[in-house]
Amino acid sequence: MIGIKDKEDLEQIRLISKEQFNTLYQISKTLNSAVYESALINDTIDLVIKVINAERGLVVKYDETTKKFTIVAARNIQQETIEDISVFSSGILQKVIESKSPCLYHDVQSDPNVSQFESIQLHNIKSIIGVPVIRNDKIWGVILADSRLNRKEFTDENLIFLDFFSNLVSLALDKIIQLSELLDENLILKNLIESQKSIPELIGESPAMKNLAALIHKVAKTDATVLLLGESGTGKELVAKAIHKLSTRTDKPYLAQFCGSIPDTLLESELFGYKKGAFTGANTDKKGLFEVANNGTFFLDEIADISIALQAKLLRVLQNKEIIRLGDTQVIKIDVRVITATNKDLKQLSSEGKFREDLFYRLNVFPIKLPPLRERRGDIPLLTKYFVEKFSDKNIQVSLQAMKILEGYSWPGNVRQLENVLQRALILCDSNKLQPEHIVIEEESDDVDFNGTLREFEKLLLKKRLKEFDGNRTSTAKSLGVSVRWVQLKLKEMGEEL
Numbered sequence: 001m002i003g004i005k006d007k008e009d010l011e012q013i014r015l016i017s018k019e020q021f022n023t024l025y026q027i028s029k030t031l032n033s034a035v036y037e038s039a040l041i042n043d044t045i046d047l048v049i050k051v052i053n054a055e056r057g058l059v060v061k062y063d064e065t066t067k068k069f070t071i072v073a074a075r076n077i078q079q080e081t082i083e084d085i086s087v088f089s090s091g092i093l094q095k096v097i098e099s100k101s102p103c104l105y106h107d108v109q110s111d112p113n114v115s116q117f118e119s120i121q122l123h124n125i126k127s128i129i130g131v132p133v134i135r136n137d138k139i140w141g142v143i144l145a146d147s148r149l150n151r152k153e154f155t156d157e158n159l160i161f162l163d164f165f166s167n168l169v170s171l172a173l174d175k176i177i178q179l180s181e182l183l184d185e186n187l188i189l190k191n192l193i194e195s196q197k198s199i200p201e202l203i204g205e206s207p208a209m210k211n212l213a214a215l216i217h218k219v220a221k222t223d224a225t226v227l228l229l230g231e232s233g234t235g236k237e238l239v240a241k242a243i244h245k246l247s248t249r250t251d252k253p254y255l256a257q258f259c260g261s262i263p264d265t266l267l268e269s270e271l272f273g274y275k276k277g278a279f280t281g282a283n284t285d286k287k288g289l290f291e292v293a294n295n296g297t298f299f300l301d302e303i304a305d306i307s308i309a310l311q312a313k314l315l316r317v318l319q320n321k322e323i324i325r326l327g328d329t330q331v332i333k334i335d336v337r338v339i340t341a342t343n344k345d346l347k348q349l350s351s352e353g354k355f356r357e358d359l360f361y362r363l364n365v366f367p368i369k370l371p372p373l374r375e376r377r378g379d380i381p382l383l384t385k386y387f388v389e390k391f392s393d394k395n396i397q398v399s400l401q402a403m404k405i406l407e408g409y410s411w412p413g414n415v416r417q418l419e420n421v422l423q424r425a426l427i428l429c430d431s432n433k434l435q436p437e438h439i440v441i442e443e444e445s446d447d448v449d450f451n452g453t454l455r456e457f458e459k460l461l462l463k464k465r466l467k468e469f470d471g472n473r474t475s476t477a478k479s480l481g482v483s484v485r486w487v488q489l490k491l492k493e494m495g496e497e498l
């Protein structure tokens with residue numbers, strides 16, 4: 001075994017051939033390139049194999065705690081990758097690790113110190129050359145080259161070459177490792193920031209809203225079709241806008257179209273546009289909204305209300321990414337991210353034959369359910385503060401009692417209803433504090449569509465209010481203008497009926 005005693009001695013580089021010197025230069029250039037991929041290490045190993053007349057080359061990483069080696073790159077003379085580390089001599093690898101110095105065996109078969117190693121016998125290896133890769137004064141790994149052929153043996157010159165090569169690898173590793181650590185860290189931090197970045201207009205810090213914000217951030221980055229589900233006033237439109245804003249399409253158009261209670265032909269011409277003369281009144285060609293929204297996002301609100309005929313057309317848009325204007329034959333390619341919303345049960349509608357099942361599946365790629373306000377009452381104070389500041393430039397406080405009422409109500413009209421109630425309260429309030437008398441909650445519907453008796457109506461109303469206040473008898477009584485005792489009595493009276 002021959003070792004290089006004075007590693008620092010750069011003079012040794014004079015001993016290597018011009019060819020090897022050129023190879024080192026080439027390798028240093030490769031390893032120094034801006035992008036590191038494992039393929040680069042493979043390329044350098046191929047060069048090493050060639051220049052030192054080896055048959056196989058190996059770079060392994062050594063784990064000090066487990067005492068195990070893992071392949072960084074392993075190649076044969078045919079420039080093929082070797083996956084199995086056991087075909088190399090682990091005994092020699094171990095020797096390099098233990099001695100922390102390079103080693104060279106001219107004829108391993110006849111060397112009693114190493115010939116007993118199984119892999120050497122098994123693979124009929126003749127010459128082996130190995131050098132440690134040192135990083136921060138520690139052994140990072142080993143570079144090994146071997147040959148079974150009885151041709152040119154490895155030389156001391158090869159050893160010097162390999163030692164220089166090892167230094168280059170070690171330098172490159174520093175960069176590779178640092179870069180990959182930085183890239184990972186960058187990814188993690190980006191993710192962290194994004195998941196914590198709240199969406200400014202979307203007020204709420206309840207777990208339900210945090211969850212919603214996280215989903216919005218995730219889906220915004222993709223081109224997936226989103227289906228927003230939720231009761232009226234929960235913020236579906238707000239979320240659609242937020243998804244667009246956070247997407248890569250943010251600089252491109254965002255368009256919204258309300259699809260409920262609009263005559264079919266009108267909606268169709270709005271969405272797809274028309275050609276001059278397509279119908280009476282079509283005096284010019286007109287672009288449809290899908291075309292206008294090209295490269296951007298298109299929000300179709302109340303999607304459950306569109307006719308079966310339009311559903312078929314919409315399906316075509318989603319499937320083929322193309323539209324045809326009314327009265328035209330020319331196909332227009334479009335790239336639009338579609339977001340739809342409904343407060344109806346589309347699956348149910350499709351099982352009733354009122355909504356195309358295939359379209360439902362196309363729209364339901366990424367459903368997001370918006371929580372009703374009553375399921376996140378904790379957000380009511382925050383929303384109240386937000387709306388009060390939005391609608392009044394005076395510094396108006398909300399009294400505890402007023403807040404109690406707001407927090408106790410079930411808000412069937414969700415955030416929109418709260419917004420309206422507060423807007424009204426601010427008009428009624430002529431001091432700088434909102435009091436309970438300013439909070440006027442009107443029921444969503446004024447129609448009394450009831451044909452039963454007064455007693456039956458009493459029962460029905462009580463049942464409704466109890467549900468709205470989550471069974472809270474005090475709040476129910478307050479909202480009905482009766483005593484808690486009255487509520488209790490009624491409940492007892494109705495007993496099992498309720």
Ligand SMILES: Nc1ncnc2c1ncn2[C@@H]1O[C@H](COP(=O)(O)OP(=O)(O)OP(=O)(O)O)[C@@H](O)[C@H]1O
Pocket residue numbers: 201202203204230231232233234235236237238239343415416419
């Ligand atoms: N989390 C929220 N933070 C602040 N404002 C909100 C929030 N959610 C909803 N809003 C406000 O409530 C109102 C209703 O929201 P939006 O129109 O988005 O609801 P929607 O779900 O589309 O309702 P609909 O089904 O009736 O169309 C809007 O003025 C919106 O700005």
Ligand SMILES: [Mg+2]
Pocket residue numbers: 236237301
């Ligand atoms: Mg809406």
